[in-house]
Amino acid sequence: MGDRTARLIFDDREIVLPIVEGVEGNHGFDISRLRADTGYVTLDYGFANTAGTSSAVSFVDGTAGELRYRGYPIEQLAAKSTFLEVAYLLFHGEMPTPEQLKTYTASITHHTLLNEEMKRLFDAFPKSAHPMAILASATNAMATFYPDFHNPRDPYAVEQSALRLVAKLPTVAALAYKKSIGQPYIYPRNDLDYAANFLHMMFALPVEEYQVDPVVARALDVLLILHADHEQNCSTSTVRLAGSSQANLFTSVAAGMSALWGPLHGGANQEVVETLERIHADGGNTAKWVAKAKDPNDPYRLPGFGHRVYRNYDPRAKILKSFAYEVIERMGANDPLLDIALKLEETALADDYFVSRRLYPNVDFYSGLMFQALGFPVHMFTVLFAIGRLPGWVAQWKEMSEDEENKIGRPRQIYTGHPKRDLP
Ligand code: SDX
Numbered sequence: 301m302g303d304r305t306a307r308l309i310f311d312d313r314e315i316v317l318p319i320v321e322g323v324e325g326n327h328g329f330d331i332s333r334l335r336a337d338t339g340y341v342t343l344d345y346g347f348a349n350t351a352g353t354s355s356a357v358s359f360v361d362g363t364a365g366e367l368r369y370r371g372y373p374i375e376q377l378a379a380k381s382t383f384l385e386v387a388y389l390l391f392h393g394e395m396p397t398p399e400q401l402k403t404y405t406a407s408i409t410h411h412t413l414l415n416e417e418m419k420r421l422f423d424a425f426p427k428s429a430h431p432m433a434i435l436a437s438a439t440n441a442m443a444t445f446y447p448d449f450h451n452p453r454d455p456y457a458v459e460q461s462a463l464r465l466v467a468k469l470p471t472v473a474a475l476a477y478k479k480s481i482g483q484p485y486i487y488p489r490n491d492l493d494y495a496a497n498f499l500h501m502m503f504a505l506p507v508e509e510y511q512v513d514p515v516v517a518r519a520l521d522v523l524l525i526l527h528a529d530h531e532q533n534c535s536t537s538t539v540r541l542a543g544s545s546q547a548n549l550f551t552s553v554a555a556g557m558s559a560l561w562g563p564l565h566g567g568a569n570q571e572v573v574e575t576l577e578r579i580h581a582d583g584g585n586t587a588k589w590v591a592k593a594k595d596p597n598d599p600y601r602l603p604g605f606g607h608r609v610y611r612n613y614d615p616r617a618k619i620l621k622s623f624a625y626e627v628i629e630r631m632g633a634n635d636p637l638l639d640i641a642l643k644l645e646e647t648a649l650a651d652d653y654f655v656s657r658r659l660y661p662n663v664d665f666y667s668g669l670m671f672q673a674l675g676f677p678v679h680m681f682t683v684l685f686a687i688g689r690l691p692g693w694v695a696q697w698k699e700m701s702e703d704e705e706n707k708i709g710r711p712r713q714i715y716t717g718h719p720k721r722d723l724p
Pocket of ligand 1: 532602604663
C-alpha cells in the first residue's frame with residue numbers, strides 16, 4: 301500500500317483513509333477501519349463502487365473495452381491459445397510449457413468419466429429439467445464422491461478438485477442434454493481433445509460414426525476461452541463468498557452456477573436468442589423491441605446489451621461478431637437471426653437512450669447465436685457459459701483461499717425496520 305491518503309470529514313470529525321493503488325484501473329479508499337473508528341458503514345447496492353478483494357487473475361478496462369487474463373489480451377488468447385492452455389494460465393498464473401501442457405491435458409483427459417453412481421442422480425430429474433439445475437446439482441454431488449479433496453488449505457486437494465471440475469463438466473452437460481432428448485449417454489473418448497470430446501458426447505449416437513468438424517471444435521474452444529474469467533462478476537463473487545466460509549470448491553462452484561443462471565447474468569445468452577426469434581416472428585420489427593426496452597414503465601431490458609463495467613463495446617462481443625458469419629456460413633445455417641441481431645444492434649446504437657447510457661452489446665449478445673450455429677439448443681447456452689467460466693471461478697476461489705488477508709464474507713446493513721417494540 302502506498303502512502304497516499306484521503307480525508308473523510310463529517311460532523312465535527314475527520315478521519316484519514318489509506319489509499320490502495322491498483323497496478324491498473326481502480327484505486328481504492330481502504331475503509332477496513334471505518335466502522336471501528338466512526339461507527340459508520342458504507343452503503344453501495346450491487347457493489348457498483350466497492351472492491352471486495354484485490355485480485356491478479358483478470359483485468360477489465362471498461363472505458364477502453366479491454367479484457368486481459370493474467371495480463372494477456374483476450375484477442376491474443378482467442379487467436380493463439382486453446383481453452384486448456386487458458387485454464388492452466390488462470391490457475392497457475394503463467395502459460396504452460398509444452399511439457400506442462402501435455403501433463404495437464406493428460407490429467408484432464410483421464411478424469412472426464414463420471415462415477416457410474418452419478419448417473420442415478422440424473423434419473424431423479426424430469427425430462428424437462430433445465431440443464432443448469434442439473435449442472436449445479438451434479439457439481440454439488442461431486443463433493444460427495446471426493447470427500448478427501450475438500451480442504452481449501454491443502455494445495456493437492458485444491459488442484460485435484462479443480463482438475464475434476466474442468467474434466468467432468470462437459471460430461472455432465474452432455475449427459476443432461478442426452479437425457480432431455482431421450483438419447484443414450486455417450487461416454488467420453490480419450491483420443492479426442494477437450495472441445496471435440498464435448499461435441500462428440502453431445503451429438504454422437506452409438507449406432508453410427510460421428511465425425512467432429514475441426515472448425516466447429518475450434519469455434520467452441522474460442523467461445524470457451526472468451527468466457528473463462530471476468531473479474532468479480534456476480535457468479536465469481538458468489539463463488540468467492542461461498543468459499544470464504546472455507547466451503548469446498550465443488551459446492552462453491554455450484555453456488556456460482558446458480559448465480560450465473562439468472563437472466564441478468566449468464567442466462568442472457570438464452571434470452572437474446574429467444575428475443576431474436578420473437579423479433580423474427582414479428583417481421584423483424586427491431587424498432588418495436590428497442591422502444592420496449594427504453595420504456596420506463598416496462599421492466600423489459602434488451603438482453604445482451606449493457607454492462608456494469610463496460611462503457612464501451614465488450615471486446616468479447618467484438619471477437620464473436622467478427623467470426624459469427626464464418627461459423628454460421630460453414631455450418632450452412634442460413635441464419636436470419638444474425639441479420640436481425642446486426643439490425644437490432646444498429647437500431648439501438650443509433651438511439652440516444654443507449655448511447656447516452658453507454659449501453660453496448662456484451663458477450664451474451666452474439667454468443668447465443670454462435671452456440672446455436674454450432675448445434676447447441678437454446679437451453680444449453682448458459683451451461684456452455686458455465687463450462688467456459690469454470691477455470692475463472694476455480695482460479696479466483698484458489699486466489700481467495702491463499703490470500704492471508706481473506707476473511708469470511710459478512711457484509712453489514714443499514715437497518716430500516718421497526719424500532720424495538722414489545723408484543724401486546
Ligand atoms: C454478463 O459483470 C460481468 O462481468 C458479467 C459478465 C461476465 O463475463 O461475467 O460480463 C457476463 O452477465 C453480461 C451481462 C448479461 N446481461 C444482460 O445482457 C441483461 C441485460 N443487461 C442489463 O440488465 C444491465 O445492463 C446489466 C445487468 C448487465 C447491468 O446492469 P447495471 O450495471 O445495474 O446497470 P443499470 O441497471 O444501473 O442500468 C443503467 C441504466 C438504467 O436506466 P436508467 O435508470 O438510467 O433510466 O441503463 C438501463 C437501465 O434501465 N439499462 C438498460 C439495459 N441495461 C441497462 N435499458 C435497456 N436495456 C438494457 N439491456
